[in-house]
Amino acid sequence: MSTPMNEALLRHFRDLRDGNHGPAVTREDKERLFYAAVELLDPVARTALDEANTDLLRDTGEVVASGITRSQEGGLNALWSLTWPEQRAAGTQPIAIVAHYGHDFHHPHLRGNTVGDWPLNVFDAPDARSQLDTLRVIIAADTHNLVFQESYRLIPAITQQP
Numbered sequence: 707m708s709t710p711m712n713e714a715l716l717r718h719f720r721d722l723r724d725g726n727h728g729p730a731v732t733r734e735d736k737e738r739l740f741y742a743a744v745e746l747l748d749p750v751a752r753t754a755l756d757e758a759n760t761d762l763l764r765d766t767g768e769v770v771a772s773g774i775t776r777s778q779e780g781g782l783n784a785l786w787s788l789t790w791p792e793q794r795a796a797g798t799q800p801i802a803i804v805a806h807y808g809h810d811f812h813h814p815h816l817r818g819n820t821v822g823d824w825p826l827n828v829f830d831a832p833d834a835r836s837q838l839d840t841l842r843v844i845i846a847a848d849t850h851n852l853v854f855q856e857s858y859r860l861i862p863a864i865t866q867q868p
Contacts, residue, residue, distance in 0.1 A: 721827075
């Protein structure tokens with residue numbers, strides 16, 4: 707039995723092999739799937755960011771979603787970010803989950819502000835829910851990298867008394 711992360715990789719590799727993205731072949735159809743995937747992923751992304759807010763930021767953060775925007779190059783992006791007072795004061799990037807479908811990409815991906823790409827293979831609600839662990843890893847890596855760039859002082863769970 708494959709793990710959800712390994713299954714996502716296998717689906718990604720099959721798409722590359724077969725020249726599609728799930729059932730979609732054309733850019734137009736792939737963009738329609740991206741819009742649907744972002745909608746399905748929204749509650750899962752918010753759950754993962756809310757967990758980080760509770761566990762690491764002592765509920766001092768705020769989750770903000772951008773909705774889907776088109777880049778200057780013609781790609782599509784959606785951003786969920788977690789900002790908090792210490793991060794804003796330090797002028798560092800927020801913790802983020804980014805869904806993006808680059809203009810010249812074969813299919814969409816997920817990433818953080820500081821961590822690279824992961825396949826975005828979300829076609830229905832169970833697919834979206836299966837991404838929770840992946841989103842948690844993106845958030846953890848982003849948080850670690852932001853602390854590495856700045857300081858542990860960014861994290862209220864470390865600097866504030868319980």
